[in-house]
Amino acid sequence: MQIPAPFDYARARSVDDAIALLEEHGEEARLVAGGHSLLPMMKLGLATPEMLIDINDLTDLTRIRVDGDVLRIGAMARHADLLSSAVVGEQYRMLHEAERVIADPVVRNRGTVGGSLCHADPAEDLSAALGALRAECVVRGSGGERVVPLRELVTGPYETVLQPAEILTEVRIPIRPGAGSAYLKVERRAGDWAVASAGAVVWLDGETISEVGIGLAAVGAPHSVAAATEDAVRGRQADDETIDLAGEGAAAECRPTTDQRGPADYKRALTGELTRRALRTAIARCRGQEA
């Protein structure tokens, strides 16, 4: 039987309450949202917080809405909420494609957007999709609010720039019309972590790629994106040559490790192919072609 080590439990009534509880209990306190990453680690003894602060009552953090040219997603929105949100799919289809392959429907009923990002598992898919989209994270502490680019949120495996008494409250995704996007994942079995994932979002000016985002999950890409490849692709023609260039770039840029999900060279090759396919689909969608 897997039982977590003993801890104290408190339920936050508001964001300010959660921050006050974090300040009161110091570095050994942890927020718990859906709990589907943290509780398994606690059951294995890999995480041993002394105080758990349950933020599931913060229902004001569950909203998903368009506000001008920003898609705003509350940190407590469940994965299932993101997947069922029509406005999310209309703006960026890759978010629905990523959500559809995150865990399974019952887990998605509990797991949250903010929890996934803050847990910062290196194989987590949402960071790659939101990284490609250049999302921003709204972080609140007792001193006020700050906005952190998603590409700067994670500092390493299971580590973020959040201070011990800060809470992620919202993810903001800039909306730029005319985007085409796609997300692809290879997993060993349904609901598993990725062997490799790639997501691409693209905007075209005629036949030229005016802007592009490429996200990679589970293959050690810094900040879950292929930044150098984006720079290489931006401004080029949206053709097969560019798509191949992107694949080669992503494969070269990622840093996969050999583990039970496969050898590093296989993951590198897979990353290249998934990047090619995601970019090809994103370009086709950008052109309004069915893909």
Added chain:
Amino acid sequence: MQVQMTVNDQPVTREIEPRLLLVHFLRDELGLTGTHWGCDTSNCGVCVVSMDGVPVKSCTVLAAMADGRTVRTVEGLERDGELDPVQQGFMNEHGLQCGFCTPGMMITARALLDESPDPTPAEIREAISGQLCRCTGYENIVRAIRWAATHPRPAAAETSEAVSS
């Protein structure tokens, strides 16, 4: 700490350790052993119960997190001695063999039908894709849930948590 919640329409209050998982609370504190305890890693889905109308894996929810909420287990599917159509469907269509996955499957099926009364086989397969069955190959489970969809209880709305809570 003390928790209070509604389980199968009954209010319950217990003194618990914060680290107690909902699956063990239901089985060991309340004696509701219909909810099974399987992989303990939120993979297999035999521990699925409904919390505020939403299927959740109770091995990965603290009992403390269910404080103040409404929980339904397989024991709470029947109404006034009448089996839920999902339960009847699993009997009629041989939706189980060993029965280990069955309680979780039926809870998820009930929630699916409350949300979507006439799901396609593909939608059913998607809904139960977080739950493992090693006996049936899933085919009969899909048939069982389709049977329930085509034989709704006359006042089917009464089974939804939104109405009963």
